[in-house]
Amino acid sequence: MDIEGDIDKLIRTDEFGVDAIYVDPDGVRRAIRVIFDRSYQNTDVNGANVANVNTQATAKTSDVPNVNSTALLIIDGVTYKIYEGAFDGWGLTILSLTKD
Amino acid sequence: MALKRQQIMDALKARMQTILTANGYYTNLGSKVFDYKSTTFNDNDLDAINLRDETNNLIDELASGQNEWDLNLDVEIDILFKKGGTSITEARKGISDVKKAIGGGGNDITFGGLAYKTNFASDTLIHEQDEAVIVGARIRVRIRYRTNIWEES
Numbered sequence: 608m609d610i611e612g613d614i615d616k617l618i619r620t621d622e623f624g625v626d627a628i629y630v631d632p633d634g635v636r637r638a639i640r641v642i643f644d645r646s647y648q649n650t651d652v653n654g655a656n657v658a659n660v661n662t663q664a665t666a667k668t669s670d671v672p673n674v675n676s677t678a679l680l681i682i683d684g685v686t687y688k689i690y691e692g693a694f695d696g697w698g699l700t701i702l703s704l705t706k707d
Numbered sequence: 708m709a710l711k712r713q714q715i716m717d718a719l720k721a722r723m724q725t726i727l728t729a730n731g732y733y734t735n736l737g738s739k740v741f742d743y744k745s746t747t748f749n750d751n752d753l754d755a756i757n758l759r760d761e762t763n764n765l766i767d768e769l770a771s772g773q774n775e776w777d778l779n780l781d782v783e784i785d786i787l788f789k790k791g792g793t794s795i796t797e798a799r800k801g802i803s804d805v806k807k808a809i810g811g812g813g814n815d816i817t818f819g820g821l822a823y824k825t826n827f828a829s830d831t832l833i834h835e836q837d838e839a840v841i842v843g844a845r846i847r848v849r850i851r852y853r854t855n856i857w858e859e860s
Binding site: 645648649650651652653654655656657658659660661662687690703704705706707 | 744746747748749750753757785787831833835836837838839840841843845
């Protein structure tokens with residue numbers, strides 16, 4: 608099974624992928640491709656629901672090897688802070704993004 | 708006859724509506740005060756205060772008069788701030804404002820005699836992270852008041 612090859616197909620821009628710029632914790636910029644997802648979400652704040660957006664990007668782990676909360680991701684000119692990077696163990700990393 | 712519980716909540720809401728920077732407070736939370744809003748808060752609803760009087764407890768049954776009940780009304784005062792760069796410092800200011808509005812500066816904690824007194828119980832800071840950070844706090848107060856037995860007046 609060629610997982611790396613499958614991942615590459617998945618994040619091709621003519622499939623689900625979009626172009627992005629990953630700015631690593633040292634400030635080094637790298638052009639990568641990610642699967643970008645923004646979906647409506649109710650954030651539960653002690654029982655009060657606040658309308659919000661859940662924003663995630665899925666990247667190849669090899670493209671974001673040293674991700675931490677000081678890294679950035681730029682998509683369509685919008686700069687997001689990465690507040691969480693979760694490795695799935697199969698070569699992908701899910702980046703949780705915030706504008707704040 | 709007016710419900711005393713409703714009168715107390717109305718008075719508390721009116722007090723919260725005085726929280727404006729023009730009145731010497733840190734925040735303008737008083738510009739949007741809701742009474743038990745259960746639907747979703749959208750951007751246009753924030754910054755906001757939401758009042759919830761979930762629990763009412765009978766106390767001092769023996770001390771109450773034969774025809775009266777003494778009650779503790781536990782009120783949760785939720786404060787929520789508009790998303791986008793709001794820091795937890797705003798929530799701390801909001802807590803300070805709510806406390807001040809209730810009893811600071813000699814404010815009347817009986818709400819014009821509707822209650823015996825109002826006590827601060829606790830506060831909890833809230834910080835939720837999604838695409839936008841949402842900060843807020845929950846302040847709990849206990850309002851002690853008296854009604855006729857088996858009545859809310």
